[in-house]
Amino acid sequence: MPPALLRVIALAASVTIMPSRPTAAADMVPRVIFDTDITGDCDDVLALAMCHTLADRGACNLLAVTISKDNALTGPFVDAVNTFYGRPEVPIGVTRDPDAQRRQSKYLSVVETGPYPHDLRSNDEADEAVTLLRRVLAAEEDGSVTIISVGTATNLAGLLRSPPDAASPLAGPALVRRKVALLGIMAGSFADPPGGKPHLEANVINHVAAMQFVAETWPDEVPVHWSGFEIGMALPYPRASIAHDYGYAPRHIVRDAYLAHSGPAHDRPCWDQSSVLDAVFPGRGYFSLSQPGRVAFDPDGRTRFARAADGQGRDRHLVLEAGQVARALEAIVQLSSQPPARCAEPR
Ligand SMILES: [Ca+2]
Numbered sequence: 001m002p003p004a005l006l007r008v009i010a011l012a013a014s015v016t017i018m019p020s021r022p023t024a025a026a027d028m029v030p031r032v033i034f035d036t037d038i039t040g041d042c043d044d045v046l047a048l049a050m051c052h053t054l055a056d057r058g059a060c061n062l063l064a065v066t067i068s069k070d071n072a073l074t075g076p077f078v079d080a081v082n083t084f085y086g087r088p089e090v091p092i093g094v095t096r097d098p099d100a101q102r103r104q105s106k107y108l109s110v111v112e113t114g115p116y117p118h119d120l121r122s123n124d125e126a127d128e129a130v131t132l133l134r135r136v137l138a139a140e141e142d143g144s145v146t147i148i149s150v151g152t153a154t155n156l157a158g159l160l161r162s163p164p165d166a167a168s169p170l171a172g173p174a175l176v177r178r179k180v181a182l183l184g185i186m187a188g189s190f191a192d193p194p195g196g197k198p199h200l201e202a203n204v205i206n207h208v209a210a211m212q213f214v215a216e217t218w219p220d221e222v223p224v225h226w227s228g229f230e231i232g233m234a235l236p237y238p239r240a241s242i243a244h245d246y247g248y249a250p251r252h253i254v255r256d257a258y259l260a261h262s263g264p265a266h267d268r269p270c271w272d273q274s275s276v277l278d279a280v281f282p283g284r285g286y287f288s289l290s291q292p293g294r295v296a297f298d299p300d301g302r303t304r305f306a307r308a309a310d311g312q313g314r315d316r317h318l319v320l321e322a323g324q325v326a327r328a329l330e331a332i333v334q335l336s337s338q339p340p341a342r343c344a345e346p347r
Pocket residue numbers: 036037038041043044150151272
């Protein structure tokens with residue numbers, strides 16, 4: 001028998017047959033839950049704008065937004081963005097975890113000072129995030145939901161710890177296993193120089209225990225794409241886009257937030273937008289993926305990634321090759337700045 005054929009047979013024999021799990025039809029667009037810590041940095045705002053644009057284009061369905069940090073204006077601000085983009089009905093959940101980080105914001109106040117309609121006046125009126133996550137997951141088809149998490153892991157850890165409730169008889173891990181197709185998460189650092197000082201990434205160190213818990217207990221059957229600190233650093237959002245591309249509205253909540261946070265002379269890295277682009281368009285070549293393996297975090301927040309010897313593994317991290325940078329960045333710019341297809345109220 002030719003050696004090449006022998007190798008094919010040997011490879012086929014080595015493939016592990018994974019236990020089957022419900023998956024949605026391949027042609028179904030991702031049904032997205034966007035989990036954000038929209039307080040400190042402004043990349044969350046552009047990432048949320050991308051979610052709306054992608055929904056406008058029929059590339060995804062935005063099911064809910066959940067918020068993982070504690071600031072009284074997060075819910076009203078997200079509602080104002082959703083309203084700006086014509087989706088005032090998207091449910092919003094806020095963390096009530098006492099361990100969630102409290103965070104001041106340079107930009108959330110534009111919801112109070114700007115001309116941005118919203119009917120969620122206070123976080124007290126919003127759903128609790130884990131309750132909302134469970135309710136939304138329970139209502140969706142099996143294997144159909146993509147969770148995009150671009151903040152601390154407070155809500156994901158809460159989901160994994162959640163017991164059965166009125167929404168579902170399944171505890172958190174079983175509910176995730178049943179409903180979630182992919183977790184795209186912006187967290188960690190996967191390009192630290194060998195022997196050099198590791199980068200302790202913010203979404204990890206702002207709630208280390210939660211990120212450790214998610215890395216340890218997220219179900220093995222549900223793949224996770226990690227976008228590390230280095231990916232966003234390679235994708236600086238061009239200040240020229242902020243200056244020119246949002247002028248279709250006299251006041252624009254995304255531009256206002258960016259300018260309040262970063263000013264007009266800064267190209268803010270696209271950390272959170274990278275996870276949206278990859279999770280909605282996996283396999284489209286915007287990014288490459290590492291070999292499968294396992295992510296873990298040290299108590300100080302250092303990222304560990306161990307490749308799986310057998311080529312099987314829940315975790316892959318994004319890899320951005322030189323030829324992909326311009327393409328990914330341009331997609332992010334266009335998807336962040338595209339005018340809404342529908343507006344709930346005149347601006
Ligand atoms: Ca974020």
